[in-house]
Amino acid sequence: MAEIDRNAVCVLIPTLNEAETIGDVIDGYNDAGYTNVFVIDGGSDDQTQEIASEHGARVVEQSGSGKGQAVREAFDLIDRPYVLMVDGDGTYRPEDADKMVEPLFSGDAKHVIGNRFADMRPGAMTRLNQVGNRLINWAYRLIHRRDHHDILSGYRAFTLRSAKRLDLQAEGFGIETEIAVECVREGIDTVEVPITYLPRPEGSETNLRPVRDGAVIIVTLYRLAKTNNPFFYFGSVGTLALLSGLAVASFVGYRWIEQGIAHEVLAVVATAGILLGMQLLTLAFLSDMVVSLHRDQRRRIERLEEKVEDDEEDSEWKH
Ligand SMILES: Nc1nc2c(ncn2[C@@H]2O[C@H](COP(=O)(O)OP(=O)(O)OP(=O)(O)O)[C@@H](O)[C@H]2O)c(=O)[nH]1
Ligand SMILES: [Mg+2]
Numbered sequence: 001m002a003e004i005d006r007n008a009v010c011v012l013i014p015t016l017n018e019a020e021t022i023g024d025v026i027d028g029y030n031d032a033g034y035t036n037v038f039v040i041d042g043g044s045d046d047q048t049q050e051i052a053s054e055h056g057a058r059v060v061e062q063s064g065s066g067k068g069q070a071v072r073e074a075f076d077l078i079d080r081p082y083v084l085m086v087d088g089d090g091t092y093r094p095e096d097a098d099k100m101v102e103p104l105f106s107g108d109a110k111h112v113i114g115n116r117f118a119d120m121r122p123g124a125m126t127r128l129n130q131v132g133n134r135l136i137n138w139a140y141r142l143i144h145r146r147d148h149h150d151i152l153s154g155y156r157a158f159t160l161r162s163a164k165r166l167d168l169q170a171e172g173f174g175i176e177t178e179i180a181v182e183c184v185r186e187g188i189d190t191v192e193v194p195i196t197y198l199p200r201p202e203g204s205e206t207n208l209r210p211v212r213d214g215a216v217i218i219v220t221l222y223r224l225a226k227t228n229n230p231f232f233y234f235g236s237v238g239t240l241a242l243l244s245g246l247a248v249a250s251f252v253g254y255r256w257i258e259q260g261i262a263h264e265v266l267a268v269v270a271t272a273g274i275l276l277g278m279q280l281l282t283l284a285f286l287s288d289m290v291v292s293l294h295r296d297q298r299r300r301i302e303r304l305e306e307k308v309e310d311d312e313e314d315s316e317w318k319h
Contacts, residue, residue, distance in 0.1 A: 002105040002106035003105060004101055006032075006033040006035075007036070008082050009034055009036065009083070010037075010079070010082070011036065011097075012038050012078065012085045013037065013040070013052075013057070014039075014040050014042070014071055016042040018088035019046035019047040019051055020201065021088060022052050022088045023055050025086070026039075026057050027055060028094035029086075031094065032098070034097060037052075039058070039059045039060070040070045040074045041059060041060070042062055043061055043062070043065075048088070049061065066173075067172055068168065068170035068178070072175075082105075083157065083159075083163060085157070086154065086155055089201075090200065090204065091124065091154075091198050092154065096155070096193075096195040100157040103193070104158070110189050111163075111183050111188050111189070111190040112156065112191055112192075113153050114150070114194075115149055115153065115193065115195060116153050117149055119195065119196040121196065121197060122199070123199040125197065126210070129210055133150070136177070136214070137151055140177075140221060142232075143221055143222070143225045143229050144181055144225070144228050145229065146180075146190070148192055153176065154176065155195055162186075165188070166179060166188075173208060173217070177217045177220045178224070182224075185228050187299060187302070230287035230290075232284075233284070234280045235280070235281060238279070240277070241273050242274060242277025244277075245270050248269055249271075249274065251263075252266050252267050252270055
């Protein structure tokens, strides 16, 4: 196991009305040796901010709203090279913290996802959320072609430098999805480690609206496919149009040949469907090629950038 410098890690906790649990959560990380705790609060109307300060955390109130906006704002305020992000609701364990940051220190990854499905305690996740999570992870694997099983996990560890490279727009709970997808697009090495997921303690309330937030996440996954997997983005719609066109065309052909009945309007619809489908499929092939070439170039530029930055750090250190 690589040497872990817990002082170099900022524990980032986005909170909204977590007075019930936030004190224990902060104490837990302090006890585990992580003393730099940063709470970014969404304007809680309970005692969350006061309690967090009392327990020694740095507390900032976000300027906008939503977990996504809070996390994005926090990235600019963190002064440590490593970040361990965790919910303020006591559903993740500080005992798993070392396991989460270890791949960062060993150099195995720049982004770590805590996989809650590895040890999900009874009552930790409703049946609806479990089904929704599995569906979303399946769609992610299909579209973005990475073998991850819990992209919506709130337990994440990453280098600040890699996080700042991500182009994040999500305001609310779409943020985890966006992070996972952006890591693919930016070519950031990502690993999953098994963690324990506990039920929310009694008295603590969820901020999640499963159906609405789930729908936002699915739309986010598809929208982001445009740059990550354009073959899927254009190809899926193209295939659908082509198949519908062919189906209508078969019907028109069958009626004409077998029964001598002509369907002019349907014939036009079928032709339009087939043409649109073929064009979209051509576009899918072309844009896939463009994206692959673009990705190669980016890798090269990033390698250069990293080399320049490392050289600068070296020379600063010598002076
Ligand atoms: N700063 C900030 N934090 C938020 C906001 N909404 C939620 N959070 C925090 O983000 C974390 C995750 O939210 P949860 O409500 O636990 O969502 P979840 O873990 O997906 O859902 P549960 O399964 O119910 O726990 C918690 O620590 C919340 O307090 C917000 O608008 N602003
Ligand atoms: Mg939670």
